[in-house]
Amino acid sequence: MARNRIFNILIPIISVLLGLIAGAIIMLISGHNPIEGYRALWNGAFGDAFTLGETARRTTPLILTGLAVAFAFRTGLFNIGAEGQVIVGWLAAVWVGLAIDAPMYIHLPLAIAAAALAGAIWGFVPGILKAKLGVHEVIVTIMMNYIALFITNEIIRNVLTDHTTTTEAIAPTASLASEWLQGITYFSRLHYGFLIALFAAAVMWFLIQRTTIGYELKAVGFNQHASKYAGMNVSKNIILSMAIAGAFAGLAGAMEGLGTYGTISVMSGFTNLGFDGIAVALLGANTAFGVVLAAILFGVLKEGAGEMPTGAGVPTELVDIIIALIIFFVASSYIIRWALIRFKKEGK
Amino acid sequence: MRGLEYVIEMLDIRKEFPGIVANDNITIQLKKGEIHALLGENGAGKSTLMNVLFGLYQPEKGEIRVNGEKVNITNPNIANELGIGMVHQHFMLVEPFTVTQNIILGKEPKTKTGKINIKKAEKEIQELSDRYGLKVDPTAKISDISVGMQQRVEILKTLYRGAEVLIFDEPTAVLTPQEIHELIGIMRSLIKEGKSIILITHKLKEIMEVCDRCTVIRKGKGIGTVEVAETNVSELASLMVGREISFKTDKAEAQPQEVVLNISDLHVKDTRKVDIVKGLNLDVRAGEIVGIAGVDGNGQSELIEAITGLRKSESGHIKLKNKDITNKKPRKVTESGIGHIPQDRHKYGLVLDYSIGDNMVLQTYYQKPYSKQTVLNQKAISKKAKELIAEYDVRTPSEHTMARALSGGNQQKAIIGREVDRSPDLLIAAQPTRGLDVGAIEFIHRRLIEERDKGKAVLLVSFELDEIMDVSDRIAVMFDGKIVANVKPETTNEQELGLLMAGSQAEKAGGAHGEK
Ligand SMILES: Nc1ncnc2c1ncn2[C@@H]1O[C@H](COP(=O)(O)OP(=O)(O)OP(=O)(O)O)[C@@H](O)[C@H]1O
Numbered sequence: 001m002a003r004n005r006i007f008n009i010l011i012p013i014i015s016v017l018l019g020l021i022a023g024a025i026i027m028l029i030s031g032h033n034p035i036e037g038y039r040a041l042w043n044g045a046f047g048d049a050f051t052l053g054e055t056a057r058r059t060t061p062l063i064l065t066g067l068a069v070a071f072a073f074r075t076g077l078f079n080i081g082a083e084g085q086v087i088v089g090w091l092a093a094v095w096v097g098l099a100i101d102a103p104m105y106i107h108l109p110l111a112i113a114a115a116a117l118a119g120a121i122w123g124f125v126p127g128i129l130k131a132k133l134g135v136h137e138v139i140v141t142i143m144m145n146y147i148a149l150f151i152t153n154e155i156i157r158n159v160l161t162d163h164t165t166t167t168e169a170i171a172p173t174a175s176l177a178s179e180w181l182q183g184i185t186y187f188s189r190l191h192y193g194f195l196i197a198l199f200a201a202a203v204m205w206f207l208i209q210r211t212t213i214g215y216e217l218k219a220v221g222f223n224q225h226a227s228k229y230a231g232m233n234v235s236k237n238i239i240l241s242m243a244i245a246g247a248f249a250g251l252a253g254a255m256e257g258l259g260t261y262g263t264i265s266v267m268s269g270f271t272n273l274g275f276d277g278i279a280v281a282l283l284g285a286n287t288a289f290g291v292v293l294a295a296i297l298f299g300v301l302k303e304g305a306g307e308m309p310t311g312a313g314v315p316t317e318l319v320d321i322i323i324a325l326i327i328f329f330v331a332s333s334y335i336i337r338w339a340l341i342r343f344k345k346e347g348k
Numbered sequence: 349m350r351g352l353e354y355v356i357e358m359l360d361i362r363k364e365f366p367g368i369v370a371n372d373n374i375t376i377q378l379k380k381g382e383i384h385a386l387l388g389e390n391g392a393g394k395s396t397l398m399n400v401l402f403g404l405y406q407p408e409k410g411e412i413r414v415n416g417e418k419v420n421i422t423n424p425n426i427a428n429e430l431g432i433g434m435v436h437q438h439f440m441l442v443e444p445f446t447v448t449q450n451i452i453l454g455k456e457p458k459t460k461t462g463k464i465n466i467k468k469a470e471k472e473i474q475e476l477s478d479r480y481g482l483k484v485d486p487t488a489k490i491s492d493i494s495v496g497m498q499q500r501v502e503i504l505k506t507l508y509r510g511a512e513v514l515i516f517d518e519p520t521a522v523l524t525p526q527e528i529h530e531l532i533g534i535m536r537s538l539i540k541e542g543k544s545i546i547l548i549t550h551k552l553k554e555i556m557e558v559c560d561r562c563t564v565i566r567k568g569k570g571i572g573t574v575e576v577a578e579t580n581v582s583e584l585a586s587l588m589v590g591r592e593i594s595f596k597t598d599k600a601e602a603q604p605q606e607v608v609l610n611i612s613d614l615h616v617k618d619t620r621k622v623d624i625v626k627g628l629n630l631d632v633r634a635g636e637i638v639g640i641a642g643v644d645g646n647g648q649s650e651l652i653e654a655i656t657g658l659r660k661s662e663s664g665h666i667k668l669k670n671k672d673i674t675n676k677k678p679r680k681v682t683e684s685g686i687g688h689i690p691q692d693r694h695k696y697g698l699v700l701d702y703s704i705g706d707n708m709v710l711q712t713y714y715q716k717p718y719s720k721q722t723v724l725n726q727k728a729i730s731k732k733a734k735e736l737i738a739e740y741d742v743r744t745p746s747e748h749t750m751a752r753a754l755s756g757g758n759q760q761k762a763i764i765g766r767e768v769d770r771s772p773d774l775l776i777a778a779q780p781t782r783g784l785d786v787g788a789i790e791f792i793h794r795r796l797i798e799e800r801d802k803g804k805a806v807l808l809v810s811f812e813l814d815e816i817m818d819v820s821d822r823i824a825v826m827f828d829g830k831i832v833a834n835v836k837p838e839t840t841n842e843q844e845l846g847l848l849m850a851g852s853q854a855e856k857a858g859g860a861h862g863e864k
């Protein structure tokens with residue numbers, strides 16, 4: 001038990017280090033200086049108040065999509081649909097932000113709730129199909145991603161705008177933007193959503209670990225027969241789990257729509273926030289705290305990558321490769337685990 | 349000299365788990381051509397010791413010799429190469445595969461072009477099966493064959509890999525009496541062909557019947573090895589538990605009161621949508637234990653599932669204390685006063701990946717004091733779990749241990765503790781003592797009788813006629829989806845029960861109705 005806990009912390013750390021080392025080797029082979037490359041990455045992420053703010057801003061939706069995947073996974077479900085849930089959440093938030101005229105204390109919560117609800121509905125559909133008809137949620141969530149993307153684009157073109165590609169800015173009463181946070185980060189786009197994401201992580205932890213709801217959800221994920229025997233409603237719990245997961249991802253959409261951009265634009269492809277959420281959840285071992293740390297790492301890598309071409313002449317694609325390598329090492333944690341056990345034995 | 353006499357020697361084996369020493373310097377020596385019993389209480393460390401021999405666990409200390417030579421078994425493949433095969437307590441078969449596919453898995457015979465030569469394998473398996481009287485159809489699918497047959501597939505798997513030494517971990521716990529009889533025959537023919545066997549079982553009668561020698565372990569320590577011919581059941585029992593065990597359960601005459609469970613004209617379909625409970629009538633009264641005797645597959649499981657709300661009833665009525673509970677949800681059924689010790693503890697009884705503490709509140713987690721306004725009260729859960737662990741002698745390092753890490757018998761004790769502790773008006777106990785040691789069986793039987801004496805109704809389903817005869821106040825014989833006879837244990841015997849269970853006399857005994 002104790003050993004497992006230590007391993008759960010050690011393995012992601014070792015994976016990250018291995019990923020960085022492998023990235024350095026690739027930089028060397030492709031004729032770049034890895035030290036300069038990583039220095040540029042560091043500066044790009046932590047160089048000054050502005051980049052720090054942008055790093056935190058980038059981390060915000062990743063925390064939420066990470067939670068969306070992790071939450072479902074803890075209850076035995078694979079939510080590959082965080083991507084679509086983000087998109088509908090974003091749309092719903094901006095829509096409410098544009099369409100309603102109300103004081104901030106009503107307007108902002110309403111827009112955020114709309115995003116969560118839209119995401120929840122996008123999770124509910126695969127949930128109910130799984131619970132009632134036994135259709136695997138992976139297939140349905142993937143399809144829901146496409147449905148979200150195309151419907152959203154249609155609504156932006158034909159409903160929210162007059163055949164243009166970007167909506168107007170939302171009313172200031174629905175905005176998460178914070179003069180104070182912008183002020184201390186030299187006018188980065190950091191917004192109050194960062195606090196919402198941290199709060200959401202706390203909510204997930206509490207829900208999973210401390211409530212009867214989490215107790216039921218996990219039980220159903222582990223053993224449906226025993227859950228039924230214990231009097232739990234298996235279908236209800238599967239649906240609930242997917243809806244809650246969807247709500248987390250929907251909130252990630254609100255972060256973009258109400259915080260970072262204040263608008264929504266026709267998308268030529270996925271935002272990737274949802275897909276990155278899968279990696280964040282995996283790296284964070286599907287725990288709330290782990291997800292926050294992993295999302296920060298991803299935020300740092302992605303934000304810092306922007307500096308690598310100008311600072312060290314390293315293409316940004318390389319950062320994607322490093323991220324992919326880190327995921328690879330986490331996914332093959334079995335090998336690391338095995339090596340650790342060997343190492344411990346020989347150390348004795 | 350020693351080296352020639354023994355095929356397997358495990359000397360001073362020590363194996364630790366976090367917080368527990370499962371094997372504390374145990375020695376066991378297996379002679380060629382013998383059936384050697386390994387006996388010990390639940391959690392004594394039998395499965396662990398055999399898993400060490402099979403290469404699943406590495407011992408901290410000790411030496412293993414095969415045919416006198418020291419070996420280092422670091423994984424099951426090495427065990428296979430050394431001619432050691434194991435039939436596990438819980439089968440390890442791929443359900444959608446055929447018998448042949450399962451047996452050759454990992455050791456597939458190839459044709460010249462590199463394809464799997466299924467025909468050749470089938471022929472080989474048929475030959476093996478005939479040679480040892482295993483009666484296995486190589487082309488059948490695992491999901492379609494009985495538990496007994498699945499077990500024979502496991503045996504074939506080891507033989508196909510050239511096993512000379514076979515380890516059986518509680519093979520008879522999941523079998524019906526008829527299947528046990530067949531298994532014993534199989535073991536005898538294996539010995540005749542020169543194999544050697546280590547048999548783990550809690551049934552002392554089986555040891556007396558087929559084993560040559562018996563090694564006893566108690567709480568992880570080796571107590572010694574005895575010649576079976578020179579001992580008897582009660583000596584074995586006291587060796588293993590460390591005290592005298594009474595096999596006859598003493599109990600006072602039952603004082604049946606009002607009817608608690610009333611079932612009338614119940615019809616239930618099985619998973620394949622075929623009628624399996626066909627117009628069943630049964631009453632169970634407060635203050636009595638009714639035992640359901642019957643051959644497996646006559647509708648017992650479906651009956652229980654129907655009562656507890658796990659399976660739909662097609663027609664008829666189930667009443668608990670005069671309230672209709674037919675087709676009510678399991679939660680409603682539990683709340684109206686039914687406790688259920690399920691037949692399949694891994695499937696229904698436990699969430700194996702939950703701690704033993706969390707498992708203790710599986711039906712009550714949403715009630716006070718275990719939670720308030722949906723917030724769990726970990727302290728209250730731990731407290732209850734600690735109480736039950738102590739009271740029911742569940743051997744576990746703590747209440748935080750995963751249920752999966754407990755030995756089979758201790759998992760069972762945890763379930764029984766949880767169900768009996770709620771003191772339900774009707775306690776349904778399906779195979780409650782499956783996989784338990786004699787000491788634990790005695791204890792569980794006493795608890796059932798205590799519940800009865802408190803004025804609760806108990807419905808016991810068991811394939812063990814001994815248990816039915818011992819514990820029940822009334823025996824309801826189930827055949828072909830109906831109760832075909834009600835008899836008193838004092839006025840019947842195993843022969844008569846056997847006949848009734850086989851359906852003969854069904855018409856004559858006729859009293860399909862409970863005592864209305
Ligand atoms: N994987 C494991 N991790 C931790 N503890 C374990 C593990 N496997 C077994 N144990 C502990 O080791 C002890 C011996 O267990 P084992 O399964 O060998 O008992 P057993 O003699 O086979 O009992 P039973 O008759 O109930 O099957 C038990 O206390 C059990 O809780």
Ligand SMILES: [Mg+2]
Binds near residue numbers: 396437755
């Ligand atoms: Mg065992």
